[in-house]
Amino acid sequence: MKKEMMRRTEHIWYPYTQMGDNFSPKLVEEAKGVNLKINGQWVIDGISSWWSVLHGYNHHSLNDALKIQIDKFSHVMIGGLIHEPAIELAKSLSSICGGLLNRVFFSDSGSVGIEVAIKLSIQYWMNKKKPNKTKMICFKKSYHGDTTGAMSISDPEDSMHHIFSPILMKHHFFEAPSSDPDIKQGQLKTLDVFLSKRHEEIAAIIIEPLVQCAGGFNFFEADYLDDLRYLSDKYNVLLIYDEVATGFCRTGSFFAYHQSKTEPDILVCGKGLTGGYLGLAATITSDKVFRAFYEKSKPEKAFMHGPTFMGNPLACSLAIKSIELATKNNYSDKFLKIQKILEEELAGFTHSLIKGIRIKGGIGVIEVHNKSDIEGFGDYSFNRGAWLRGFESFIYTMPPAIIEEHDVRKITRIMKDYFLGKK
Ligand SMILES: Cc1ncc(COP(=O)(O)O)c(C=O)c1O
Incomplete structure (x- = not known):
């Protein structure tokens, strides 16, 4: 079976995978609700197809939204043209952000949404006649995507991108935000001192809020974001929140930053934006940012970026429906209920191989001391009925919002049994 699959997929180049190792992909035959059918066997998808699926697979309302739009038109360029789904979605996103972030630049993936945020923040300062402000403040343990600009602001040492560091633009990295109040104070002090000396070269601070x-x-607390906002204002640098992974209720509020008291200047979202159906990202800016690009007879101040499939109408129609479902059915609450179950099942669990357990909203993570200890975890959980994967020294679950309680408990049972079997 393994050999047959490898032969059948010989023209596919897989991501993040050494295909020379004993590697065999699993062929999905159907997908419905939270389940994937693989080799005739239904398994729970505990990671929502890289954290994007919110409402489950094959959702009738999303399918209908797609069908209605496909019968009108599947795509038109946004340059010079516009369409109703993009107009409506931009309005909806702005309203979710309380009207403060009110200009939406669409693109087709989280990474490109991040590239847009980087370019916007650098050009913002060029347009304001401060061309030296080109550097970003970033954090260790961050991941913002696989494109070149996104790699340059992701953790430079421990990340999968470290081999590219010689060719990446150099930015300034600080320790990953801590939840420990004393460590946090020290970290913010370091940042304050750094900014007091170097703010003239800093365009923006970029961070993934809360997780x-x-x-x-x-994981870190919301007041860290309030402190970053304070420093951004004090030193005149922009603040960017990357909510590609944390958006769409996953941490227990529509956007994770809603748990803080403040707003960013630029917000990037993607993944769950279409409920996990199609690629779409949004880089949303405040009026302050937009105004720096807006001037009569100054073409050089315009933002020169425009992905071919930006704001694709099929993807926008899905996103409108997805947001409607998430809001109507109170997905923040659903993820908080999942958090409660994860806490009941995992919070008190200990094992000598485990370094720590972290839970926030619909995200449950077990970190081990040695990554070799979770090497067989993917196959183990698949054989027990759940699609889960380990990466680096983590095993985790981020299920769709619609998952039932018994399925969450099944996932956590599998995670715990994996360790108990290692005694
Ligand atoms: C926080 C964050 N930003 C950006 C990205 C990149 O998104 P995409 O894979 O859609 O390019 C990811 C992907 O995992 C992410 O987690």
Whole structure:
């Protein structure tokens, strides 16, 4: 079976995978609700197809939204043209952000949304006649995507991108935000001192609010964001929140930053924006940022970026429906209920191989001391009925919002049994 699959997929180049190792992908035959059918067997998808699926697979309302739009038109360029789904979605996103972030630049993936945020923040200062402000303040354990600009602001040492560091633009990295109040104070002091000396070269601070995901699953408190906002204002630098992973209720509020008291100047979201159906990202800016690009007879101040498929109408129609479902059915509450179950099942669990357990909203993470200890975890959980994967020294679950309680408990049972079997 393994050999047959490898032969059938010989023209596919897989991501993040040494295909020369004993590697065999699993062929999905159907997907419905929270389940994937693989080799005739239904398994729970505990990671929502890289954290994007919110309402489950094959959702009738999303399918209908897509069908209605496909019968009108599937795509038109946004340059010079516009369409109703993009107009409506931009309005909806702005309203979710309380009207303060009110200009939406669409693109087709989280990474490109991040590239847009980087370019916007640098050009913002050029347009304001401060061309030296080109550097970003970034954090260790951050991950912002795989494109070149996004790699340059992701953790430079521990990340999967470290081999590219010689060719990446150099930015300034600080320790990953800590939840420990004393450590946090020290970290903010360091940042304050740095900014007091170097703010003239800093365009923006960029951070994943509350949960740094793929760079190391570091969790921190909302007041850290308030402090970053204070420093951004004090030193005249922009503040960017990357909510590509944390957006759409996953941490228990529509956007994670809603748990803080402040707003960023630029917000990036993607992944769950279409409920996990199609690629779409949004880089949303405040009026202050937009105004720096807006001037009569100054073409050089315009933002020169425009992905071919930006604001694709199929993707926008899905996003409108997805946001409607998430709001109507109170997904923040659903993820908080998932958090409660994860806490009941995992919070008190200990094992000598485990270094720590972290839970926030619909995100449950177990970190181990040695990554070799979770090497067989993917196959183990698949054989027990759940699609879960380990990466680096983490195993985790981020299920769709619609998952039932018994399925969450099944996932956590599998996670715990994996360790108990290692005694
Ligand atoms: C926080 C964050 N930013 C950006 C990205 C990149 O998004 P995409 O994979 O859609 O390019 C990711 C992807 O995992 C992410 O987690």
